[in-house]
Amino acid sequence: SLRRCGAWVGVDISADLLHLASSGSGGRRCAGVVLADLAQGLPFRAGVFDYVVSTSVVQWLCRRPVLDRERAMLALARSVAAESAAWAAQFYPNTPADAWSLEAASAASAVPLACIL
Structure with a gap:
């Protein structure tokens, strides 16, 4: 549960959404927000997070x-x-082929996606 976790970090391609997220963190400890495009890579060193939750991102x-x-x-x-x-990850593929494609890309990674919601 997020209540028992340490701080969270928000990542988005939109500066406006990051501002909204950091100003309304609901009392949880926000370690910061990072403006980044997943398709261009992420600015984090390997193994820095215990968990990653992706909401409505990977379908892009x-x-x-x-x-x-x-x-x-x-x-x-x-x-x-x-x-x-x-x-x-929670995402909304346009076609079954999109879902299979992302699943295959995940399987090729070092830590396969545990569940697709």
């Missing part, structure tokens, strides 16, 4: 070339601590 990778999808999934996987790695 379906519009990118396969190599970009795999790189982005690998960037997510690398940011999670190897031993206790856990990450989940």
Whole structure:
């Protein structure tokens, strides 16, 4: 549960949404927000997070070339601590092929996606 976790870090491609997230953190400890594009990679060292939760993000990778999808999934996987790695994604694929493509990209990463919601 997030209530028992330490601080959280918000990442988004939109500066406006990051401002909204950091100003309304609901009393939880916000370690900071980072402006970044998942398709371009993430600015975190390997194993820095215990958990990664992706909400309505990875479906945008379906519009990118396969190599970009795999790189982005690998960037997510690398940011999670190897031993206790856990990450989940909620996304809305346009077609079943989109879902299969993201699942394949995840399987190619170091820490496969545990569940697709």
